[in-house]
Amino acid sequence: MTKAKNSSDAFTGLEAAIVLIAFVVVAAVFAYVVLGAGFFTTQKAQEAVYKSVEQSTTNLQMIGNVYGIATDPSSGIDEIKFSIGLAPGAPAINLEKLDIVFSTPNTTPIILTRGTNTSTSEFTAKLNALTLVTSLQKNDQIEINFKVAPIPKDTVLNIEIRPGVGAALPFSKTTPATITTTNVLS
Secondary structure: OOOOOOOOHHHHHHHHHHHHHHHHHHHHHHHHHHHHHHHHHHHHHHHHHHHHHHHHOOOEEEEEEEEEEOOOOOOOEEEEEEEEEEOOOOOOEEHHHOEEEEEOOOOOOEEEEEOOOOOOOEEEEEEOOOEEOOEEOOOOOEEEEEEEEEEOOOOEEEEEEEOOOOOOEEEEEEOOOOOOOEEEEO
16 A cells, blocks of 8 residues: 655645635626626716706797786786696696796786785686696696786786796787787787
8 A cells, every 4th residue: 555645735726726716706796896886877877867958948838829818908907828738748847836927127027926816926727727736747738827917008028937847938928009808918
């Protein structure tokens, strides 16, 4: 029988293989963490871009004419009515966060908020001219109505609709030369 030699060469190779495997496993875990962080960052950047595009574009559009109603035509127009809707592909709008800024060249701007009564400080928002609503949904046509101090003939009206999210919708109209009970403002 031969005597076995005591050699540590085999164990050194085995230890080197174990260390190499450990390095590969640690590198794989590190690469997974880095890739996951990269995907998460990319997703958050994409969300930020979509949100900024949504906030920078107007989601509202005028539907039809703007009407000036005169209780007493000799005093001037004392009520404004118009309809709005959502632009195609726009998300719903919370009308409780919507403000309307109204002014003429002779008055200071008045900020109107949504309410349940038509007044000079509140506007009403009605679906089908009947039901008070708190939000503007896809395919809805909302009638906005508010009172103003009497406006004489040939006066420019400035109206700006400011939703809680998105760009404002400003427009100007002029009262007619002859005021009747119901007037289409041009």
